[in-house]
């Protein structure tokens with residue numbers, strides 16, 4: 001009997017052998033027992049495997065587009081370089097960004113900023129990162145139940161985008177009858193405008209790893225997986241160094257992503273980890289009940305875990321009190337038309353105005369901002385004083401998501417900016433369900449046709465199509481994929497006349 | 498145990514899905530990716546229903562019926578969802594002069610559903626983004642990417658029923674298509690050309706190459722496949738006196754449960770072949786002549802008895818065809834042993 005998937009080894013084997021190159025599927029099938037067609041289906045799903053010969057990958061995310069990425073792409077092409085325009089590389093603060101053939105960053109922009117060291121900040125990106133791990137000791141002293149109580153008291157909401165209360169997932173996994181359990185770190189940061197997890201892993205790897213160790217211990221998991229964006233080689237090195245220093249009593253395994261934004265969605269991530277195409281699963285069952293290889297699994301974003309040590313150390317109430325409109329502090333990424341793009345750890349509920357002050361002010365006259373990555377669409381400056389939190393932004397028809405804030409000034413045509421967002425979603429939909437697969441293409445086609453002749457007829461069905469993508473899609477990608485275009489049309493009618 | 502379907506309390510068995518229960522009590526719920534023999538995947542999104550307490554519509558093909566659950570299969574919300582979704586499918590599909598999904602192969606359920614449930618606004622057509630294997634020289638299975646809705650029933654059938662895995666979903670997003678390793682032709686893959694992918698395809702994107710463009714016969718003739726002793730039932734599609742296509746009766750109705758092999762489905766050229774034997778023949782003075790069954794059997798019996806008289810019974814050997822059934826094989830060995838007195842008997846499929 002043939003195996004449906006080769007498990008966690010398959011992707012690595014495909015990468016080593018040359019991805020979607022001819023003959024690779026057959027060779028790897030021989031090694032792994034996975035059918036060759038299935039393997040070819042896997043290779044062609046992941047950008048990094050599908051195109052193994054690319055020499056230069058230039059980011060076409062919003063911030064990089066604003067910083068001249070398309071000129072760089074044209075230039076490289078003219079020079080005969082095998083160049084590929086790719087989805088956001090998570091380097092928006094250093095835009096425009098690119099990766100060389102070895103996936104190491106080529107940076108044309110400046111360095112990103114963080115706040116100076118401050119021991120009152122839970123993650124404290126500017127602080128010294130040490131292998132002390134005193135919070136883990138304290139956790140073991142007070143016991144798992146008490147730790148989960150502190151997480152509940154802290155009001156810690158998932159930082160990956162959905163804002164789901166962390167303690168519910170911890171209790172959920174802990175209470176399963178099955179004792180083989182996993183913790184998975186979602187380090188696949190891919191939402192355009194977002195680069196906070198990258199900074200956490202580079203600057204505070206111990207924070208995240210200690211949070212991971214506490215979580216694993218509290219839910220009774222002996223193995224942890226870190227699913228890390230393949231483009232984040234430097235982060236992986238930082239984490240490996242930190243692990244070697246701390247030598248935790250936990251088996252930590254790394255898994256490189258291979259270029260698919262959708263694998264940030266937790267169940268697509270699990271499929272990918274199992275060596276398959278990263279297509280989201282139907283929920284329920286939720287991963288807490290049936291996750292990796294069908295076992296109870298706690299999945300958390302890098303930032304969520306990095307909040308845990310301080311919560312255990314200083315108490316849940318302390319963390320909750322750091323927030324202004326909701327619980328805790330938050331890593332806000334800011335890029336685009338601001339002076340000092342970077343990651344700023346601020347109370348949840350700060351406004352755009354305050355955030356931009358930290359980021360050195362606007363460049364030019366601001367026109368629009370995207371508060372939480374491409375999936376959050378655009379808001380006009382009338383919302384500059386709206387608290388950047390989960391509830392307020394939802395009420396504004398947008399979302400905090402991953403808090404990847406991008407500012408656009410009045411040099412930008414919002415119809416053009418909307419197009420960048422729709423290109424992103426058309427490139428990144430997994431294609432499994434029809435509303436999203438077909439809808440993403442229809443929306444991108446509509447804005448392209450509109451830009452070609454400025455005839456508003458082309459936009460007549462954007463709303464209806466969005467309605468069905470929201471109603472019928474399997475996962476969050478399809479539900480929000482029309483927002484760049486829809487919100488631009490709603491808030492910037494002047495750019496659509 | 499009862500589940501409430503559109504206000505009606507309906508008995509169900511543990512493990513039954515909402516789709517199964519609803520269909521049992523006569524609700525019409527459209528599906529594209531659903532196929533009884535395959536694990537449900539909830540991907541085509543046609544079968545979504547309202548489940549009380551759930552904010553989102555849920556796929557009835559995967560949602561299990563539970564005690565007291567309140568399900569709605571008919572509502573304005575569901576109508577709108579279905580109609581807009583059908584508009585989107587049509588925008589991504591080959592259409593005919595009337596803008597309807599093209600009819601091909603043994604039918605197009607997408608077309609049927611558009612006609613039954615109606616569509617939302619007419620959306621601009623999308624260009625074809627799915628790759629086809631143009632160089633695929635296999636004689637039997639044709640893949641028409643323009644008519645594919647990516648329900649992946651073919652891929653799942655090839656995996657879950659046949660365990661052959663010749664085809665898979667390849668590429669991503671709108672470029673996703675049904676492909677093979679390196680997009681080689683089916684003859685260079687593990688494909689056994691059973692054509693089950695054709696049988697499970699809801700839209701006719703997978704079709705029989707020899708019958709391309711020929712519509713199914715309205716009343717196919719039920720017969721038994723003559724290629725082996727299994728006795729698979731076949732439906733013979735006859736158009737203008739010629740056999741144009743062989744399909745299996747629906748799953749769950751006959752011994753072959755909807756399946757056929759490459760011979761049963763495709764190897765029917767012999768039916769109209771000029772060399773086909775149509776009457777018994779006897780060779781006299783080195784020349785084959787048509788004759789009656791009576792004469793042919795008498796001639797054979799005489800010859801066999803002659804060998805036995807001259808050389809003894811063990812000079813005879815009896816080999817039966819792999820096309821014979823168990824009963825026929827039994828009769829054949831009985832003939833060898835009881836009538837002719839030799840144990841020299843064999844069945845060609847036994848080696």
Ligand SMILES: Cc1cc2nc3c(=O)[nH]c(=O)nc-3n(C[C@H](O)[C@H](O)[C@H](O)COP(=O)(O)O)c2cc1C
Nearest residue numbers: 158159160186189190264265266300301304476477
């Ligand atoms: C399309 C899509 C993309 C996502 N991408 C990411 C991502 O890159 N990183 C991440 O941590 N969560 C991402 N998520 C959210 C995850 O599904 C999941 O909610 C999260 O990893 C849970 O961790 P948390 O509770 O710590 O936030 C994404 C969700 C969707 C629907």
Ligand code: SF4
Nearest residue numbers: 430432433436475478
């Ligand atoms: S909504 Fe889009 S990304 Fe999510 S499962 Fe469906 S096709 Fe895939």
